[in-house]
Amino acid sequence: xxxxxxxxxxxxxxxxxxxxxxxxxxxxxxxxxxxxxxxxxxxxxxxxxxxxxxxxxxxxxxxxxxxxxxxxxxxxxxxxxxxxxxxxxxxxxxxxxxxxxxxxxxxxxxxxxxxxxxxxxxxxxxxxxxxxxxxxxxxxxxxxxxxxxxxxxxxxxxxxxxxxxxxxxxxxxxxxxxxxxxxxxxxxxxxxxxxxxxxxxxxxxxxxxxxxxxxxxxxxxxxxxxxxxxxxxxxxxxxxxxxxxxxxxxxxxxxxxxxxxxxxxxxxxxxxxxxxxxxxxxxxxxxxxxxxxxxxxxxxxxxxxxxxxxxxxxxxxxxxxxxxxxxxxxxxxxxxxxxxxxxxxxxxxxxxxxxxxxxxxxxxxxxxxxxxxxxxxxxxxxxxxxxxxxxxxxxxxxxxxxxxxxxxxxxxxxxxxx
Numbered sequence: 001x002x003x004x005x006x007x008x009x010x011x012x013x014x015x016x017x018x019x020x021x022x023x024x025x026x027x028x029x030x031x032x033x034x035x036x037x038x039x040x041x042x043x044x045x046x047x048x049x050x051x052x053x054x055x056x057x058x059x060x061x062x063x064x065x066x067x068x069x070x071x072x073x074x075x076x077x078x079x080x081x082x083x084x085x086x087x088x089x090x091x092x093x094x095x096x097x098x099x100x101x102x103x104x105x106x107x108x109x110x111x112x113x114x115x116x117x118x119x120x121x122x123x124x125x126x127x128x129x130x131x132x133x134x135x136x137x138x139x140x141x142x143x144x145x146x147x148x149x150x151x152x153x154x155x156x157x158x159x160x161x162x163x164x165x166x167x168x169x170x171x172x173x174x175x176x177x178x179x180x181x182x183x184x185x186x187x188x189x190x191x192x193x194x195x196x197x198x199x200x201x202x203x204x205x206x207x208x209x210x211x212x213x214x215x216x217x218x219x220x221x222x223x224x225x226x227x228x229x230x231x232x233x234x235x236x237x238x239x240x241x242x243x244x245x246x247x248x249x250x251x252x253x254x255x256x257x258x259x260x261x262x263x264x265x266x267x268x269x270x271x272x273x274x275x276x277x278x279x280x281x282x283x284x285x286x287x288x289x290x291x292x293x294x295x296x297x298x299x300x301x302x303x304x305x306x307x308x309x310x311x312x313x314x315x316x317x318x319x320x321x322x323x324x325x326x327x328x329x330x331x332x333x334x335x336x337x338x339x340x341x342x343x344x345x346x347x348x349x350x351x352x353x354x355x356x357x358x359x360x361x362x363x364x365x366x367x368x369x370x371x372x373x374x375x376x377x378x379x380x381x382x383x384x385x386x387x388x389x390x391x392x393x394x395x396x397x398x399x400x401x402x403x404x405x406x407x408x409x410x411x412x413x414x415x416x417x418x
């Protein structure tokens with residue numbers, strides 16, 4: 001390696017390392033969390049698996065599944081501020097993870113309601129002589145729903161805005177049923193029956209709730225507004241599993257995982273320093289850089305860190321030094337054959353490259369297969385394994401090489417291996 005390039009690249013490596021440390025640990029100074037999303041198994045919350053079933057189909061299309069996931073996302077995360085994970089699992093299944101909440105009943109109610117709103121009117125059937133309720137408008141025509149308050153009673157209600165076609169229908173219905181009730185049904189349950197006092201034009205209206213208590217009415221109004229804005233499901237989902245992970249268990253998992261990762265890092269570091277002395281110390285420096293870069297990638301990619309991910313990271317720590325061992329052993333062989341240090345160093349990196357590349361590529365391919373065909377738990381492990389190998393290859397070939405050559409330019413004897 002060119003001496004000038006080695007110095008410049010070494011400075012870049014040190015600057016990057018300091019930046020990673022700042023990015024990951026500076027929030028702790030401000031009493032904030034490290035910017036990494038933790039999965040339920042490392043925190044606490046609710047895990048739900050749903051099966052979406054259409055009686056007319058065995059398998060739903062990807063487009064239908066994306067629409068369902070979008071509706072569930074709007075229902076559970078209307079403000080977009082919660083770290084909720086909603087992902088497809090197979091053809092008809094959806095996995096939902098809601099961190100830092102333990103009210104399973106409320107979460108299940110949100111995800112299992114169809115959310116169908118209907119405006120109905122009384123219609124007399126002359127053939128049977130029976131008064132029936134006829135649906136004249138559905139919630140599909142609502143483009144926006146908000147919670148507002150009556151200026152006189154200060155009671156909450158839901159104000160809605162219809163699309164152009166819905167506005168025309170609503171205007172005609174209020175004209176035809178002036179001084180008569182319009183029944184509002186939500187999931188086949190009557191929630192309101194206001195009397196039409198005047199023709200309503202412009203495509204807007206309000207839905208009053210049946211709750212007598214103001215707090216209860218506010219809760220109902222907020223829930224209804226969420227469902228109307230999210231849209232309705234075409235069929236009720238089936239709950240396959242639902243369980244909570246308590247705060248104590250999540251904290252225990254996180255603590256044990258961090259301990260395991262620290263022990264793995266220290267053990268590998270002691271091994272490398274004991275067998276390879278100064279080059280081993282360089283490998284430890286590269287390993288720490290590898291760990292910081294890896295965690296930074298997880299942080300900026302908004303990847304959710306789970307127990308499976310941590311297992312992949314710990315496995316990758318051991319694999320991260322494989323390339324260094326290959327290089328150092330090759331370096332030893334070249335030195336034993338009588339070649340000078342500079343030539344041995346060049347040959348060690350050059351002749352180890354193909355082997356290192358092949359070993360990393362095979363593991364990356366295996367990880368890709370697991371990501372494509374595995375379950376979400378396996379996918380978390382595979383994601384960590386994949387990125388672990390990508391980062392490992394970079395640190396072994398470039399970071400270790402740069403520092404070794406920098407030390408060689410300072411004093412060739414520092415990097416010699418006996």
